[in-house]
Each structure stands twice: as structure tokens, then as C-alpha cells.
Amino acid sequence: MSRVFNFSAGPAAIPDAVLARVRDDIPDWNNTGSSVMEVSHRSKEFVAVAAKAEQDLRDLLGVPDDYSVLFTQGGASLQFAMVPLNLSTEGQTVDYVQTGSWSKKAIGEARQYCNVNVAADSADKNFTYVPPQEEWQRSEDAAYLHYTPNETIGGVEFSFIPNTGETPLVADMSSTILSRPIDVSRFGVIYAGAQKNIGPAGITLIIVRNDLLSKARALTPSLLKYSVYAESDSMSNTPPVFAWYVAGLVFEHLKEQGGLAAMAKINERKASKLYAAIDESDFYTNPVRKDSRSWMNVPFILKDAKLDEKFLSEAAAAGLTSLKGHRSVGGMRASIYNAMPEAGIDALISFMRDFESTNE
Numbered sequence: 001m002s003r004v005f006n007f008s009a010g011p012a013a014i015p016d017a018v019l020a021r022v023r024d025d026i027p028d029w030n031n032t033g034s035s036v037m038e039v040s041h042r043s044k045e046f047v048a049v050a051a052k053a054e055q056d057l058r059d060l061l062g063v064p065d066d067y068s069v070l071f072t073q074g075g076a077s078l079q080f081a082m083v084p085l086n087l088s089t090e091g092q093t094v095d096y097v098q099t100g101s102w103s104k105k106a107i108g109e110a111r112q113y114c115n116v117n118v119a120a121d122s123a124d125k126n127f128t129y130v131p132p133q134e135e136w137q138r139s140e141d142a143a144y145l146h147y148t149p150n151e152t153i154g155g156v157e158f159s160f161i162p163n164t165g166e167t168p169l170v171a172d173m174s175s176t177i178l179s180r181p182i183d184v185s186r187f188g189v190i191y192a193g194a195q196k197n198i199g200p201a202g203i204t205l206i207i208v209r210n211d212l213l214s215k216a217r218a219l220t221p222s223l224l225k226y227s228v229y230a231e232s233d234s235m236s237n238t239p240p241v242f243a244w245y246v247a248g249l250v251f252e253h254l255k256e257q258g259g260l261a262a263m264a265k266i267n268e269r270k271a272s273k274l275y276a277a278i279d280e281s282d283f284y285t286n287p288v289r290k291d292s293r294s295w296m297n298v299p300f301i302l303k304d305a306k307l308d309e310k311f312l313s314e315a316a317a318a319g320l321t322s323l324k325g326h327r328s329v330g331g332m333r334a335s336i337y338n339a340m341p342e343a344g345i346d347a348l349i350s351f352m353r354d355f356e357s358t359n360e
């Protein structure tokens with residue numbers, strides 16, 4: 001079978017050029033006569049790959065020098081616990097903004113360790129918008145404020161970076177990182193699971209401002225402490241070498257594409273086209289308020305849910321896969337991360353129009 005346009009929310013598509021490089025590298029990587037999965041993570045070859053991945057990521061995001069870049073395991077979900085364990089004391093108050101399924105999960109986990117104040121919540125409208133910051137009820141003494149810039153399931157994205165003054169801002173950027181430039185200096189901690197916009201599942205990226213590295217609670221297991229990763233170049237134990245290597249290739253590829261400013265232009269164009277196609281039809285709808293729509297995850301609902309199965313099977317036959325929406329939203333969801341080429345959006349729009357005209 002030839003390569004499809006894969007709209008999976010995660011694990012998601014990886015750029016063809018990166019896959020081709022991986023394929024070529026597998027039997028004899030870097031003239032070692034081994035694959036990258038079969039050499040010591042402490043070998044000079046692998047240490048060079050790890051360091052280059054970090055440097056390329058720093059270049060892409062413009063990470064300031066007083067921030068550490070960490071690579072861990074456990075996915076973004078483990079950060080739901082690592083954030084409170086590393087940044088707050090027992091029972092301390094922390095602020096969370098609840099805008100969808102992922103922030104809700106982060107809140108659930110934090111409640112085990114902290115006194116969570118939900119500073120803003122869009123559950124009243126089924127998580128279809130971002131509450132404006134003027135309406136947030138922040139606490140005076142929060143250890144940090146946590147939010148989810150892009151809610152992968154609802155397709156809701158913040159169009160602004162919250163202003164929290166001295167309070168460290170913590171962001172789960174799993175499904176928006178690398179989609180556009182960001183001002184890292186506005187954040188205390190940024191974290192992201194890899195399998196949306198970075199590379200294969202199994203590695204997690206964390207960017208931490210150095211003054212926040214060593215505040216972990218006493219009983220925090222070593223491998224859950226940010227400081228342990230920072231002090232060991234994320235090699236306190238065996239890291240996920242293959243995922244790290246592929247992530248490095250993705251970073252290199254993004255730099256070759258012109259970096260994040262170039263990606264932002266393409267991503268905005270891709271998303272605008274798809275939303276325009278949805279908005280101009282009476283057959284498809286997107287439930288999200290216009291100012292809160294995601295560039296990366298575009299849910300859309302068909303006029304008649306009885307057509308969902310037919311839509312999905314005909315789309316798959318046309319080479320457009322993984323469009324089924326999350327069960328909590330229903331309908332369809334097109335995840336259109338960096339690796340989705342514009343041609344994939346054009347193919348989807350054209351398929352949607354054909355489907356509409358034969359099923360109205």
C-alpha cells in the first residue's frame with residue numbers, strides 16, 4: 001500500500017523525509033555497523049546525537065540559556081504528577097485552567113498532591129472556547145498556573161499566552177509545540193509528549209527555567225525529579241534512544257524547512273482552508289468558537305451521524321485515514337500537525353465536497 005494522508009491525533013504522522021532517513025540508517029547507523037538501537041547511550045556517537053537534538057530544538061524555539069531542556073519517559077501524562085511534585089509543597093495552592101479533557105486529567109492528578117484552584121473553566125459550553133483571562137479567578141499565592149495551550153480532543157487552542165506575573169506559568173504543549181514560534185521566556189515549565197508533533201511515542205520533552213529545577217518534594221522518586229535529568233543530560237538511566245534519535249531528525253528537518261516561522265505560515269494556511277471549507281457548508285460543522293479554534297486538531301460533525309461510518313470508510317478508501325473523532329466529541333477530527341502536507345488538506349477538502357454532494 002502507498003503512504004496515506006494520516007490524520008491521526010497521536011501517535012501521528014512523521015515526515016516522509018525523516019522516515020526515509022530512518023530506513024536508510026537502520027542497518028548501519030553512522031558507520032557503526034549497528035542500528036542506533038544497538039549502541040550504548042553513552043557512546044560518543046549517541047551522545048553527539050543527543051546533544052545535537054537538544055541544540056537544534058534550542059535553535060528552533062529560541063530557548064534562553066537559563067532554561068534546561070530535558071528528555072524523559074512517561075509521556076505528557078506523567079508530567080501531570082511531576083509538575084506538582086517538582087514545583088509545589090504539600091497542600092499548597094496551585095491554579096489550573098480547565099478547557100478540555102487533557103487539562104481535566106492534569107487537574108485530577110494534581111489534586112492528589114495540592115490544593116487545586118480551577119481559575120477558569122469552559123465546561124459550561126462543553127469545552128468549546130477559551131475563557132478570556134480577565135475572567136479568571138487566580139489565587140494570590142499559587143505555586144504555579146497550569147494550562148493546556150491546545151486541547152487535542154476538543155480542538156481548542158489559546159490565541160494568547162496567559163499573563164501570570166511572578167507566578168510560574170506551566171504549559172502542556174503536547175499537541176502544539178513546534179507548530180509556530182513561542183516566547184519561551186514567558187514560561188516556567190513547558191512539556192510535551194513526542195507523538196503528536198515531535199516524533200515517536202516514548203520520549204517526553206520538558207523545558208524548565210533553571211530556578212525551578214530543584215524544588216522537588218523530599219520523597220519524590222529520583223527519576224521524577226527535574227534536577228536529576230538536568231544534572232545527567234537526561235541520561236541518569238537508559239533513555240529511549242530510538243525515539244530521541246528520530247526526534248533529532250525531525251528537529252533537523254524543521255530547520256531545513258525554514259524553522260518555526262515557516263511552519264507557522266504553512267500551518268495557519270492549512271487550518272484556515274479547512275475551517276473555511278467547513279464553515280461554507282451546511283453539511284459539516286465545527287463546534288469551537290472561532291477565536292479558540294486549533295491549528296492542529298480540527299473536529300467536524302456531519303449533519304447526520306448515521307453517515308459517519310460511510311464517511312470514514314470512503315475516506316480511508318481514498319487514502320485519508322484516522323479521521324474518526326474522539327468519542328467525547330463525536331463526528332470526525334482531522335489532526336493536521338507539521339507532518340501533514342498541504343496536499344493532504346486539499347485532498348480532504350475535495351473528498352468532503354464530493355461526499356457532501358452525493359449524500360445531501
Ligand SMILES: *Cc1c(COP(=O)(O)O)cnc(C)c1O
Nearest residue numbers: 075076077102152172174175193
Ligand atoms: C496526547 C496528549 C497528552 C497525553 O500524552 P501521553 O504522552 O500519552 O501521556 C496530554 N496532553 C495533551 C495536550 C495531549 O495531546
